[in-house]
Amino acid sequence: MINFRAIKVIYLNEMTRFWNTLFQSIASPVISTALYFVVFGSAIGSSIQSIEGVTYGLFIVPGLTMLSVLTQSVSNASFGIFFPKFTGTIYEILSAPISFYEALIGYVGAAASKSMILATIILFTANFFVDLDIAHPFWMLAFLVLTCVSFSLFGFIIGLWAGNFEKLQVVPLLIITPLVFLGGSFYSVSMLPPFWQTVTLFNPVLYLVSGFRWSFFEVSDVSVSTSLFMILVFLVICLSLVSWMFKTGYKLKE
Amino acid sequence: MSSIVSIKGLSKTYDNGFEALKNINLDINKGEILALLGPNGAGKTTLISTICGIITPTLGSVTVDGNDIIKDFRKTREMIGLVPQELTLGAFDKVWSTVNFSRGLFNRKKDDRYLEKLLKDLSLFDKKDAELRTLSGGMKRRVLIAKALSHEPKILFLDEPTAGVDVELRKDMWKIVRKMKDTGVTIILTTHYIEEAQAIADCVGVINNGELLLIEKTKTLMDRLxxxxxxxxxxxxxxxxxxxxxxxxxxxxxxxxxxxxxxxxxxxxxxxxxxxxxxxxxxxxxxxxxxxxxxxxxxxxxxxxxxx
Missing domain, CATH: 3.30.70 (Alpha-Beta Plaits)
Known part of the structure; x- marks a missing residue:
């Protein structure tokens, strides 16, 4: 029998941190989005031609959203599980009548929800700078939910793996951020020389951004079905990794 | 008296080869206070953590009220409350929210009246809206007890409840433990302080190097030796x-x-x-x-x- 109460209290407890720092939670994405629009959209963007019929200011909206969603999903979820491990309060989760998967739903669900809220705020802010029309709202939402969940899951894995704060920072900083910047968030892959186009195909973020961008403007670097397939592959990899960790009690139980 | 916790042939060897528990056999009677004595590193915390589900045993079995701690973990854990040795609490949570969190985690319906009484009994009620980081060490210890009791457990594990607390608080702690016993809760506590075991325990177990050297009624032991x-x-x-x-x-x-x-x-x-x-x-x-x-x-x- 599933312990729904436990899932609920873990979820709400994680969300409390978000509401407690509501000002930061809202102000920082609003400010950073505005800054990106001023720098890329207006200053630099004015000298860049439209890409496949989409103005540069509009073109960067999905990439910008993905940049924040990916980094925040990873950092929120990793911090969420790392902190109880670090302070020792994890003892309560381990001794409670819940399975690891129930705890996972609570933690990852909360991190993914925060990212969804963040994405909404960013898109809302972007709407002040450009006229945003979403061609395929359903697919936009589907891509967003899948990305939030899979990267929160990835963050959860990092939080379990990390033994100290340095390790916790290293993955978002050295892996996620470069992948997002090099994954066509701010440019179309077709603008790159052929060799780098091929290299970029190995970057999983490319598929997220491309699919997400397609749901807005019907413009994409790779086909939508490939995008969707790649996100699902990433999700399955994360789920398998997590289930292996839970099975072995990796860094959780001795 | 019937036993509520039954430990059979329990051993734990850590990955580094360290044998923390060696073939422990122990029956803990319902409604008793058992004090586990032993020097640092004797295996007291490993034993408690294993029963509570934090550590996986290498060999042997533990049943709580007839239920296996691994197969029927939900049933056994719902019956157990654990007060850890370290003051492990989130810094920014509030007293009231953290005890509610614990109650929910252990699958109990919200019950403000019970939690209010619990906090009052532990002299914590006037601090219910305080952030945990602002509390003194003694108050934090009380919060940990409140969290452990929030789901009305039948068995309470106290891992060195009075380590590093002043005499007055220690006596207070003893009072709380006795009161718990009066309500029918079985209590297992680990301690360095022999006087503590002498003062409150019905039964004493001595652990050293992962072995249970002795288990006996406190009074019999004192009389005998x-x-x-x-x-x-x-x-x-x-x-x-x-x-x-x-x-x-x-x-x-x-x-x-x-x-x-x-x-x-x-x-x-x-x-x-x-x-x-x-x-x-x-x-x-x-x-x-x-x-x-x-x-x-x-x-x-x-x-x-x-x-x-």
Whole structure:
């Protein structure tokens, strides 16, 4: 029998941190989005031609959203599980009548929800700078939910793996951020020389951004079905990794 | 009395090869207070953590009220409350929200009235809206107890509840533990303090190097092993004891100034009076004297020494 109460209290407890720092939670994405629009959209963007019929200011909206969603999903979820491990309060989760998967739903669900809220705020802010029309709202939402969940899951894995704060920072900083910047968030892959186009195909973020961008403007670097397939592959990899960790009690139980 | 926790052949070997528990067999009776004594690193916390589900055993089994701790973990864990040794609490949570969190985690319906009473019993109610980081060490310890009791457990594990707390708080803690016992809760506590076990426990277990050396009723143990010693300091040193005092089996120190008389605490009172009189009769002048009671501490030290 599933312990729904436990899932609920873990979820709400994680969300409390978000509401407690509501000002930061809202102000920082609003400010950073505005800054990106001023720098890329207006200053630099004015000298860049439209890409496949989409103005540069509009073109960067999905990439910008993905940049924040990916980094925040990873950092929120990793911090969420790392902190109880670090302070020792994890003892309560381990001794409670819940399975690891129930705890996972609570933690990852909360991190993914925060990212969804963040994405909404960013898109809302972007709407002040450009006229945003979403061609395929359903697919936009589907891509967003899948990305939030899979990267929160990835963050959860990092939080379990990390033994100290340095390790916790290293993955978002050295892996996620470069992948997002090099994954066509701010440019179309077709603008790159052929060799780098091929290299970029190995970057999983490319598929997220491309699919997400397609749901807005019907413009994409790779086909939508490939995008969707790649996100699902990433999700399955994360789920398998997590289930292996839970099975072995990796860094959780001795 | 029926047993509520039954441990059979429990062993734990860590990945690094360290054997923390070696073939532990133990039955804990319903409604009792059991004190587990042992030096640092003896395996007390490993034993508790294994029963609570934090550590996976290498060998053996544990049942709680007839349910296996691994197969029926939901049932066993719902019955158990754990107060850890370290003051592990989130810094920014509030007292009220953290006890509610614990209750939910252990699958209990929200019950403000019960939690209010619990906090009042632990003198925490006026701090219910305080952030945990602002509380003193003693208050944090109480919050941990409140969290452990938030889901109305039948068994309470206290891992060194009075380590590093002042005397007053320790006595307070004992009161709380006794009160819990009165409500029918079975209590297992680990401690370094022998006086603590002596003061509140019905049963004492001694653990060293991962082995359970002894488990016995506190009173039986004290009766069985309890001796008293009368130490008499003489004004002038002597080289040999008067032969007439042989029946007391006295021990004379090297300096020739201290005489030690060991006697049974139950029945030896009269012989002390007789001995003192005899000493006077033989012209020995007493300068000072003291009586030492062998405590659980001596019993414990002796057991552990033998085991080492």
């Amino acid at each position: 309890g001796n008293k010693q009368l130490i008499i300091e003489l004004r002038d040193s002597i080289s040999i004891l008067p032969q007439e005092l042989d029946e007391y089996k006295l021990n004379l120190s090297k300096s020739g100034k201290l005489i030690t008389y060991t006697y049974d605490s139950e029945s030896g009172g009269e012989s002390v009076v007789k001995l003192l009189k005899s000493i006077g009769d033989y012209g020995l002048v007493t300068r000072d004297m003291k009586i030492e009671e062998s405590s659980l501490e001596d019993i414990f030290v002796n057991l552990v020494k033998k085991n080492d």
